[in-house]
Amino acid sequence: MPNTDVRRKVNVIGHQHPDTDSICSAIAYAYLKKKLGINAEARRAGLLNRETEFVLKYFGVKSPRLCTDVSPQVKDIDIRCQPGVDGNMSLKSAWMLMRSVEIDTLCITNSQKELLGIITIRDIATANMDLLDTAVLSKAHTPYRNVVQTLEGKMILGDEDAVIDKGNIFIGAATPDAMEEYVEEGDMVILSNRYESQLCAIECGAGCIIICGGLAAPKTIIARATEKGCRIITTPHPIYDVAKLISQAAPISHYMTKDNISKFNLNTPVEDAHKVMASVRFRYFPVLNDNGLYCGVISRRNLLNVHRKQIILVDHNEKTQAVDGLDQAEILEIIDHHRLKAVETMNPVYFRNVPMGCTCTIVYQMFHENNVEIPKEIAGLLLSAILSDTLMFRSPTCTPVDKAVAEELAKTANINIPQYAEQMFEAGADLTGKNAEEVFLSDFKIFSRGDVRFGVGQGTYMTKKSKIAAKKLVGPYLSEAAAYQGIPMIFYMFTDVPGESTDLMFTGPHAAAIIEKAFHVKTQGDCAVLPGLMSRKKQLIPPLMAAIQEEMQ
Numbered sequence: 001m002p003n004t005d006v007r008r009k010v011n012v013i014g015h016q017h018p019d020t021d022s023i024c025s026a027i028a029y030a031y032l033k034k035k036l037g038i039n040a041e042a043r044r045a046g047l048l049n050r051e052t053e054f055v056l057k058y059f060g061v062k063s064p065r066l067c068t069d070v071s072p073q074v075k076d077i078d079i080r081c082q083p084g085v086d087g088n089m090s091l092k093s094a095w096m097l098m099r100s101v102e103i104d105t106l107c108i109t110n111s112q113k114e115l116l117g118i119i120t121i122r123d124i125a126t127a128n129m130d131l132l133d134t135a136v137l138s139k140a141h142t143p144y145r146n147v148v149q150t151l152e153g154k155m156i157l158g159d160e161d162a163v164i165d166k167g168n169i170f171i172g173a174a175t176p177d178a179m180e181e182y183v184e185e186g187d188m189v190i191l192s193n194r195y196e197s198q199l200c201a202i203e204c205g206a207g208c209i210i211i212c213g214g215l216a217a218p219k220t221i222i223a224r225a226t227e228k229g230c231r232i233i234t235t236p237h238p239i240y241d242v243a244k245l246i247s248q249a250a251p252i253s254h255y256m257t258k259d260n261i262s263k264f265n266l267n268t269p270v271e272d273a274h275k276v277m278a279s280v281r282f283r284y285f286p287v288l289n290d291n292g293l294y295c296g297v298i299s300r301r302n303l304l305n306v307h308r309k310q311i312i313l314v315d316h317n318e319k320t321q322a323v324d325g326l327d328q329a330e331i332l333e334i335i336d337h338h339r340l341k342a343v344e345t346m347n348p349v350y351f352r353n354v355p356m357g358c359t360c361t362i363v364y365q366m367f368h369e370n371n372v373e374i375p376k377e378i379a380g381l382l383l384s385a386i387l388s389d390t391l392m393f394r395s396p397t398c399t400p401v402d403k404a405v406a407e408e409l410a411k412t413a414n415i416n417i418p419q420y421a422e423q424m425f426e427a428g429a430d431l432t433g434k435n436a437e438e439v440f441l442s443d444f445k446i447f448s449r450g451d452v453r454f455g456v457g458q459g460t461y462m463t464k465k466s467k468i469a470a471k472k473l474v475g476p477y478l479s480e481a482a483a484y485q486g487i488p489m490i491f492y493m494f495t496d497v498p499g500e501s502t503d504l505m506f507t508g509p510h511a512a513a514i515i516e517k518a519f520h521v522k523t524q525g526d527c528a529v530l531p532g533l534m535s536r537k538k539q540l541i542p543p544l545m546a547a548i549q550e551e552m553q
Contacts, residue, residue, distance in 0.1 A: 008039065008307065008310055009039050009040070009041055009310070010033065010038055010039060010040045010041070010310045010311070010312055010332060011040075011041055011043045011067060011070065011309060011310065011311050011312070012026045012029050012030040012033065012040055012041065012042050012043065012311075012312045012314060013026055013042075013043040013044070013045055013067060013070075013311060013312070013313065013314070013323060014026050014044065014045060014313075014314050014315045014316060015045060015315060015316035015318075015321040015322065015445065016045045016046050016068075016321055016322070016323065016445075017045075017046045017047075017441050017442070017443060017444045017445065018044050018045055018046050018048065018049075018052070019049065019051075019052065019315075019388065019389075019442075019443045020049075020051055020052045020055055020384055020385050020388040020389070021315050021358050021359050021360055021385040021386075021388060021389045022044075022045075022314065022315040022316070022359075023042075023044055023048065023052050023055075023056070023063075023064065023385075024052075024055065024360055024381040024382060024384060024385040025314040025315050025335065025358075025359040025360045025362075025363050025385060026042040026043065026044070026064060026314050026315075027042040027061060027064060027378070027381055028360060028363050028367075028378050028381055028382055029042075029312065029314055029335060029363050029366075030042035031378055032363065032366060032367055032370065032372055033312075035370075035372045036370060036372070040312070041064075041065075042064040043064050043065055043066070043067040044063065044064040044065070044066055044067065045066075045067060045068060045322070045323045046066075046068070046441070047438075047441070047442075048063060049428060049442035049443060050427050050428050050430055050434075050442070051388060051424055051425070051427055051428025051442075053427070054423070054424055054427035054428070055380075055381065055384040055424060056381075058380065058384075058423075058424075059376075059377040059380040059381060059384075059413075060377060061377055061381060067323060068323055068324060069269075069323060069324040069325045070309045070311055070323050070324070070325045070326060070328070070329040071269055071270070071271065071324065071325030071328045071329075072269070072270040072306045072307070072308060072309065072325075072328055072329075073266065073267050073268060073269055073270060074264045074265065074266050074267070074268045074270065074273055074287055074298065075266040075267065076270070076306055076307045076308065076309060077270065077298060077302045077303060077305065077306050077307065078302055078305060078307075079287050079295065079296040079297070079298055079302070080103075080284075080296050080297050080298065080299075080302070081295070081296040082101065082103060082106070082107070082296055082297050084106075084107045084108065084109030084113060084115070084294050085097070085106050085107070085108055085109070085252070086108070087108045087110075087116055087117070087251055087252060087253030087256065088143055088146065088251045088253065089108075089146075089251065089252050090142075090146040090149060090150050090248060090249050090250065090251060090252070091124050091127055091128070091247075091248045091249070091250055091251075091252060091255070092149075092150045092245065092248035092249065093146075093149065093150075094106055094119060094124060094252050095121070095124050095248075098121055098124075103284065103297075104120055104121040104122075104283055104284065105118055105119070105120045105121075105282065105283060105284035105297065106118065106119050106252070107286045107294055107297060108252060108253060108256050109294045112293065113293040113294045113295075114292070114293060114294070115261070115263065115286055115288065115293075115294045116253070116256070116258060117253070117256030117257055117258035117261065118256060118257050118261060118282075118286060119252045119255055119256045119257070120257075120282065120283075123252075123255045123256070123257070124252075124255070126255075127247070127248075127250065127255050128247070128248065130247070133247075134168040134169045134170070135167070135168045135169075136169075136247050136250050136254075137164045137167075137169065137188065137246070137247070137249060137250055138164050138165055138166050138167050138168070138186070139254065140250040140251050140253070140254035141163050141164065141165055141251070141254075142163065142164045142249055142250050142251055143160070143161060143162070143163050143164075143251070144158060144159070144160050144161070144162050144163070144164065144208070144231065144233070145160040145161060146249040146250070146251060147164075147188075147208075147210075147233060147246070147249040148160055148233060149249075150245055150246070150248050150249040151210065151233065151235035151237060151242055151245060151246070151249075152235060152236060152237070153210070153233050153234050153235030153236070153237075154233065154234050154235075155231065155232070155233050156217050156222065156232040156233065156234055157217075157222055157225055157226060157230070157231055157232040158208065158231030158232065158233075159231075162231075164188065164207070164208075166185075166186040166207070167184065167185070167186030167187040167188055167206075167207050168184070168187050168188070169187070169188050169190070169246055169247070170182060170183055170187045170188065170189045170190070170206075171189075171190045171239065171243055172189045172190060172191040172192075172197050172201055172209075176196050176197060176200035179197065179200045179201060179204060180200060180204060183200075183201055183204040183205070183206060184204070184205065185204075185205035185206075185207070186205065186206075186207040187201075187204075187205075187206050187207060188206070188207060188208045188209075188210065188246075189201040189206045189208070189209050189210070190209075190210045190212060190239055190242050190243060190246065191209055191210065191211055191212065191239075192211075192212060192213065192215075192239060193211065193213060193215040195218060195221070198211065198217070198218075198221050199221060199224065201230075202221070202224050202225050202228050202230045203224075203228070205228070205230075206230050207230065207231065208230065208231040208232070208233060209225070209230060209231075209232055209233070210233045210234075210235060210242060210246075211232065211233070211234045211235070212235055212237060212238055212239045212242050213236070213237075213238055213239075214234070214235070214236040215234065216234065217232050217234060261286065262276050262277075262280050262282060262285055263285060263286040263287070263288060264276070264285060264286075264287050264288070264298070265287065265288045265289070265290070265292070266287065266288070266289055266290060266295075267290070270303060270306055273285075273298070273303065274303060277300050277303070283299055283300070284297040284298070284299050285297060285298055285299070308328060308329050308330040309328075309329045309330065310329070310330050310332055311326070311329045311330065311331050311332065312331075312332050312333040312334070312335070313331060313333070313334045313335070313336070313343070314334075314335045314336065314359055314363075315335075315336060315337070315338075315359040316336060316338060317334050317336045317338065317340065317341060317342045317343060317351075317353065318338075318341040318342075318343065318447075319343045319344075320446045320447070320448060320453070321445050321446065322343060326343060327344070330346065330347075331343065331345045331346075331349050332349060332350065333349055333350040333351070333352070334349060334350070334351045334352070334353070335352050335359060335362055335363065335366075336352070336353050336359060336362075337353065337354055337355065337356045337357070337358060337359050337361075337362060337397075338353075338537055339537070339541070340353065341448075352366075355399070356397075356399055356401060356402055357386065357389055357390040357395060357397040357398040357399055357402040358385050358386045358388075358389035358390060358402055359385070359389075360381070360382040360383075360385035360386055360389075361382075361386055361399075361401060361402045361405050363382065364382050364405050364408075364409065365405075374409070374412060376412060376413055376414070377413075379409045379412035379413040380409075380413040380415065382405075382409050383406055383409035383410055383413055383415060383417075383420075384420075384424060386402055386405065386406045386409070387406065387417065387420075387421045387424065388424065388428075388460075390402055390403075390406075391460060391495070391497050391534055391535075392417070392418075392421040392425075392497065393406075394497060394500055394534055395534045395535045395538070396534065396535050396538050396539060397535045397537055397538045422462060425460060425461070425462045425497060426462055426466075428442075428459075428460065429459070429460070429461045429462060429463070429466040429467075429470070430466075431466070431469055431470060431473060434473075435473075436473050436474050436476070436477035437477065437481070439459065439470060439473055439474050440457055440474050440477055440478075440481055440492070441457075442457075442459070443457055443458050443459065444456070444457035445457075445536075446485065446487060447541065447545075449545045449548045449549055449552075450548075450549065450552065451552075452488070452489075452548055452552055453487045453488070454487055454488065454489040454490065454491065454508070454544075454548070455481070455482070455485055455487050455489070455490040455491070456490075456491045456492070456493070456536055456540065456541065456544075457474075457490070457491075457492040457493065458492070458493040458495060458536050459474070459492075459493070459494055459495065460495045460497050461494065461495065461496060461497065462497055462498060463498075464496065464499070467494050467495075467496055467503070470494055471494050471503060471505065471527075474492060474494075474505070475492075475505050475526065475527075478490050478492060478505060478506070478507040478526075479507045481507075482507050482508060488508050488509065488510075489506065489507065489508030489509075489510065489511045489514070490506065490507050490508065490511075491504055491505070491506045491511065491515070491540070491544065492504070492505045492506070493533075493536060493540065495533075495534055497534075500531075500532060500534055501529065501530060501531045501532060501533065501534075502529075502530045502533045502534065502540075503527055503528075503529055503530075504527065504528045504529075504530055504533075504540075505526055505527045506523075506526060506527075506528070507526065510548075510551055510552075512526075513551060514544065514547045514548055514551050515528050515544075515547075516528075517547040517550065517551065518543035518544050518546065518547035519533075519543060
């Protein structure tokens with residue numbers, strides 16, 4: 001077994017339009033990987049068919065999560081886990097925090113980590129340049145606590161948690177007579193140690209006086225301020241410094257950007273993030289988790305170090321059958337039993353391709369090679385896949401190893417093979433409530449030969465009645481499916497398991513000629529009867545490929 005990175009999640013995934021082998025091999029191999037210390041998770045690349053639904057329900061196994069694209073997402077880059085800040089934080093505190101952690105953007109959140117807005121160093125610089133707005137503290141509903149912290153002072157009288165909701169900032173360097181003319185009720189007045197000025201400001205109805213220079217407030221001033229409901233703050237800074245600092249006490253919520261914020265969630269494709277970042281001026285961008293709550297920030301620099309998703313492919317090795325974005329993922333392994341049309345990889349990979357009837361037979365062997373015990377439910381899944389892919393040992397792809405492995409697994413899972421297989425195939429053939437597209441896509445793959453792409457689907461049926469019903473439903477849909485899939489030809493196998501034969505329906509301008517050349521039969525309308533043909537992989541695809549190549553020359 002190859003070594004893989006135990007720290008990151010490894011996605012084990014089968015092909016699009018997954019069949020029972022694709023799902024069961026992914027689940028079983030992910031289980032084996034976990035037992036070997038790898039953080040692996042089984043995923044599915046499409047909807048489950050009814051046969052597979054029956055299997056998972058029978059053995060009480062949860063369906064893998066859907067994954068249709070493995071392109072890198074925001075969750076695959078290094079997110080900076082910068083905590084959100086309170087909107088009441090002062091401009092000065094925000095600026096100091098930015099300097100200490102070397103970031104130029106802060107995200108404002110509430111106690112539930114909901115994103116309320118962002119503020120940048122540019123916003124703070126702009127706010128500091130607006131020196132003429134003397135009402136900024138009241139407009140911003142600034143807590144007195146911010147003023148105390150910004151001025152490194154003490155609140156001698158009043159409640160720090162109270163909020164400034166009216167008044168202007170006034171520098172009380174003028175004479176008391178001038179103050180009487182300009183100071184209004186609720187104003188915040190910056191003062192020196194002049195007793196007359198302090199008393200005048202209080203008598204004029206100031207909401208707060210700030211005594212500068214580290215000087216104490218006289219007892220008579222405190223007493224009169226108490227009577228008039230005026231707050232008192234002392235600060236060690238001189239008047240000039242206080243005048244420069246005071247507006248920096250305003251809360252950042254007053255200046256933050258709160259509308260049309262460029263933000264991403266963990267599932268945003270990196271490609272989309274690139275486009276957004278190139279179109280706006282911000283350097284850092286908030287990231288929200290799956291619950292819509294703030295969890296950090298990213299920048300353009302983070303996008304340079306993308307951790308590609310780590311993938312193990314099972315039951316296929318063709319890009320046309322794989323999930324989207326595979327060329328942007330890191331393929332670690334391929335476990336398969338089909339023809340080689342291997343995807344291109346960036347690095348050498350562990351590639352195990354064995355001519356067995358089922359991928360799950362190979363997975364069973366890997367359990368034993370690693371001395372890992374197979375639990376009952378996993379044994380049931382492995383057995384189900386073998387029975388499905390080999391059509392209960394009737395398919396020419398079935399090997400003696402497949403049959404021997406199935407018999408061993410049946411003992412572990414306590415399953416009677418004939419009885420269970422009949423139930424499983426009947427469940428898969430049930431068309432109740434299904435439309436033509438759903439039946440068609442339950443087991444459909446796209447192949448290519450040179451420049452020619454074509455699709456092949458297959459349904460297996462235990463009774464002629466169910467086979468005829470499926471043909472009536474799916475047959476008329478084939479031409480529509482070809483147009484939707486963007487391919488010129490589609491062949492669909494309606495396989496009679498007990499009768500060991502296939503009715504092959506088709507659509508496409510050259511399809512009839514290709515079938516007649518490949519199987520030496522005469523088509524009847526849009527169908528050809530092929531006795532003894534059971535396997536798509538071994539009996540249908542090779543002669544189709546040869547005939548297509550000859551027809552297109």
